[in-house]
Structures are given as C-alpha cells and as structure tokens.
Amino acid sequence: MVTGDAAYIKKINRSFLISKIIEHGLVSRAELSKITGLNKATISVQVADLLNEELIVETQQEHNNLGRRPIMLSLNRKAGFALGIDLDYKQITFTLSDLLGFPLSSETISLNTSDYENVLELLVENIQSFQEKCSNSQYGIVGIVIGIHGIVTEDEIIHFVPQHNWHNKNLKLDIKAKTGIAPHIKNNANLCAFAEQVYNHHESENLLCVSLYSGIGLGIMINGELYEGYHGYAGEMGHMIIVPNGKPCNCGNKGCWEQYASESIFFKQLSEKQNKTDITYLDIQNWINDPDAIISQEMNDYIEYLSIGLNNIINLYNPETIVLNSELLKMHPESINEIKARLTSSVSHFEELLVSEFGKEACVMGACSLAIKNFLEIPELKLNIEEEDIPKIAVDVPTWR
Incomplete structure (x- = not known):
C-alpha cells in the first residue's frame, strides 16, 4: 500500500496523468477520470496546474453530434x-x-x-x-x-x-x-534498450538489446526498468568467454564474445581475406547480393558465434524480446532465421527475436x-x-x- 502526505500523493497523481495524456495523444477530462480512476475534482485541479505550467494544451475536437464539442488535452510538445x-x-x-x-x-x-x-x-x-x-x-x-x-x-x-x-x-x-x-x-x-522499449515494444517489460558494432554491449530492461547492476557495470556481455584460450581481448581475457561476433572483428577478418583495407558496408551489401563465397563463409561464422552468445544470454535472462542492433544483420535477409535455427536448446526460451529498426x-x-x-x-x-x-x-x- 502506497502512503504519504498530500503533496506526495498529488505528485504521484500528476505523473500518472501526464503518462496517460502522452499515451492517448488527445484525451478529455472525463476520459482521464475513467482511465485513471481519479475523481473529476482531482483531475480538474491537476489539469489546471499543468495548463498554467504550459505543459499541456487544450483543443476543441471537431464532431458532428449535437451539443458542446469536447475539450481535449494533449502534451505541449514544444514547451521544451x-x-x-x-x-x-x-x-x-x-x-x-x-x-x-x-x-x-x-x-x-x-x-x-x-x-x-x-x-x-x-x-x-x-x-x-x-x-x-x-x-x-x-x-x-x-x-x-x-x-x-x-x-x-x-x-x-x-x-x-x-x-x-x-x-x-x-x-x-x-x-x-x-x-x-x-x-x-x-x-x-x-x-x-530504452529506445526499443519506449518507441517500439511498449508491452515488453523484459527486453534485451544487443549492440554489435565496435564491441558488444547488452542493454537490459527488467520489469520495464533499466537494469544496470550493483556498480552500474551490468551488460558487458561482450567479455563473456565463448572460446577458452581463444583470441586475446583488451579486457585481459582470451576468447571474449566480441572478438568473434562484433562487426569490427567481422570487418577486420574480411579485410584480411579480401586483401582490401577500405571495406565499407556497401561493399558487403554487394558481396551478399552477388553472392561472394568469402562473404558467405564469413557471415556463416559470424552468425554461428553470435548464436552461441545469444544462447547463453537467453538461458541467463529468459527475455520476452531480444533486439539485435546490427547493420550487418539488416543487410542479410535470412539472418534471423539462421540464428533461430541455431537456438535449438530445449531450455532456451524467449518470445521474440528481431533486428532493430533504429540501427545507429x-x-x-x-x-x-x-x-x-x-x-x-x-x-x-x-x-x-x-x-x-x-x-x-x-x-x-x-x-x-
């Protein structure tokens, strides 16, 4: 049970109302009362304060019914x-x-x-x-x-x-x-991870976002909140060891995941095999479209190592949604299906796996x-x-x- 003085309760009601105004876009006072369960007097006082602070604005909605047109409330998006x-x-x-x-x-x-x-x-x-x-x-x-x-x-x-x-x-x-x-x-x-939850996956309270660029980072949303760990260091999954005594990493260990499944490593290895120092994403897209034998093998290895790490993360967190943030995976149309085909463990459970629309x-x-x-x-x-x-x-x- 939440308890507190009148000022504290008023603050809670205020934040709740603002959230619902944003969620619904345009909403009347009467609708707010129904949505929130707050009485009309409380709604009126809160709305008056928000209007005075210029955080919300009023508009009259057009309608064809008889009677007074309803006055709608919305967030003043240009207030700041x-x-x-x-x-x-x-x-x-x-x-x-x-x-x-x-x-x-x-x-x-x-x-x-x-x-x-x-x-x-x-x-x-x-x-x-x-x-x-x-x-x-x-x-x-x-x-x-x-x-x-x-x-x-x-x-x-x-x-x-x-x-x-x-x-x-x-x-x-x-x-x-x-x-x-x-x-x-x-x-x-x-x-x-926060962007994915706020903009794209409103109902997914347990979401992981794996960023795969210069290294590998993991953003963690648990019960709708960012999880950052005891000292704030949670999510450094790029330094999870997936190959014992493997490639040396700057962190001091060997065989870290980002030494096998980050895009920077992919570019480095591809550059060596293609004997080309200035490889771009456009080059890779063209090789994928051709297709090129070297790029096909590199993509296969990349997805293999990526899947190993994802399997570990899934078993650790049992997420609802996993979002992969990667330009390479966006270029490869079958990437998600190929990853899912490698996640065959009977104990690995998740609801949704997809590539981020946001990218960089x-x-x-x-x-x-x-x-x-x-x-x-x-x-x-x-x-x-x-x-x-x-x-x-x-x-x-x-x-x-």
Whole structure:
C-alpha cells in the first residue's frame, strides 16, 4: 500500500496523468477520470496546474453530434526540448527532440581525437549552441543524456572507454561547470534498450538489446526498468568467454564474445581475406547480393558465434524480446532465421527475436526519451513515431581494437 502526505500523493497523481495524456495523444477530462480512476475534482485541479505550467494544451475536437464539442488535452510538445548525444569513437551525434520524442534535428560531427579536453570542448560548444536555439521556449532544453561506448558507474562517472582509453572521467561535472546543465551519462547499450522499449515494444517489460558494432554491449530492461547492476557495470556481455584460450581481448581475457561476433572483428577478418583495407558496408551489401563465397563463409561464422552468445544470454535472462542492433544483420535477409535455427536448446526460451529498426540511431533516440522521462518525472513513457521520421545517421565502418 502506497502512503504519504498530500503533496506526495498529488505528485504521484500528476505523473500518472501526464503518462496517460502522452499515451492517448488527445484525451478529455472525463476520459482521464475513467482511465485513471481519479475523481473529476482531482483531475480538474491537476489539469489546471499543468495548463498554467504550459505543459499541456487544450483543443476543441471537431464532431458532428449535437451539443458542446469536447475539450481535449494533449502534451505541449514544444514547451521544451531534449538533447540526446551519442559519443562514439569517430563521431559525435547530437539529436534534438520535442517532448513527444519526435526528432527535430540531428547533427553528426567527425571526431579525430581521443584527447579528453578536446572532446569536452566540442561537446560544450555544441551543447551551448543548442541551448541558444531553444532559449525562446518555455523550458528550453529540459535535459541532456549522453551515451558512452564504455563502462559507466552507477553515479555516472565514466569508468573506462576502451576506444579512447579514458579512465575515471567525470564528464557530467565538467559539462555542468561550463553549460549550467548536468547531463545524464549512460552506457550506449542501455540507451538502445530504452529506445526499443519506449518507441517500439511498449508491452515488453523484459527486453534485451544487443549492440554489435565496435564491441558488444547488452542493454537490459527488467520489469520495464533499466537494469544496470550493483556498480552500474551490468551488460558487458561482450567479455563473456565463448572460446577458452581463444583470441586475446583488451579486457585481459582470451576468447571474449566480441572478438568473434562484433562487426569490427567481422570487418577486420574480411579485410584480411579480401586483401582490401577500405571495406565499407556497401561493399558487403554487394558481396551478399552477388553472392561472394568469402562473404558467405564469413557471415556463416559470424552468425554461428553470435548464436552461441545469444544462447547463453537467453538461458541467463529468459527475455520476452531480444533486439539485435546490427547493420550487418539488416543487410542479410535470412539472418534471423539462421540464428533461430541455431537456438535449438530445449531450455532456451524467449518470445521474440528481431533486428532493430533504429540501427545507429537507437542510442540518441534512447537518450532523448530518457531526458523526457526524467524531466516529466513519470513512471513510464510510451512514444510513437514513424520510421521515416527517425534521423538517419551515417554509418562509419567499425574500428577494431
């Protein structure tokens, strides 16, 4: 039983109402009362407050029946903006969304340095530019979330980024000192999982998202919440050993999963076998379409090792939904069927296995939606946008370590 003083109960009711207004898009006061079970007096007080704060707006719905047209409520999507940032190895992507998670602009800048101070300067410069652009709105930028391709602690300190060789960097504090906004710092795989749940799989409370680019990261949603582990290190499944005494890994072990099933390793091995140093995704697509004997064997091996790791994860978590974030798998039309054919264990159970529609955009979309959820202080967030509205981020060739 939830107990608390009047202010606490009011806050709970407020967050519940906002969630339902977002979920239903347009909804009347009477409908809100039915949906939430709250009485009309409570609805009226809460709605009045939200209207005064300009978080919601009223519109009169057209109808052909006699009587007064119903007044509908919806979220004021332009009251503020969320900024999602994907801090990758060779590029930084900035995506600005409205309060319904609709992306308004997306910019990608090349990153030719791993020097922390230089990267910090680039981040601050671009964040300040977005702050200025959004200054005329009621709330401006309501939140910033940055996705890190590395290990982030529970208190949002960057513990280790292999590609940049960063250790124990307090990016959150450094950005706040220069912009006045303290961004949330999250692991990119966690943001990918959050995006899948918020935008595409509303009813899936137990969801795993496996990102397969420069390494392998696992985003975990359990009972509708991100699971980050005791210190925030959960999901580093790329360092699960699948080949005893196998290929050496930067983590210090041998035979780690990402040494066999990450796209960066795929590119490295294919480059050696094709004797070509500048292989692109377009090259691979052309070889898949031909087909090419070398690419066929490499894809077969890649899917074999990928399936071994997935089998372990499925047995560990028993997920409802598994989303694979991979450009390679999107190019290979039979990839999901081939993976499923290898998941033959009678104890491996899951409901759905699919390739992400977001691809490289998943991190920034998850970052924007998490910023919105934090700002509105709501228990759950369900957003809907069309695939063609998702900003397309240029996909660089993964860099192997």
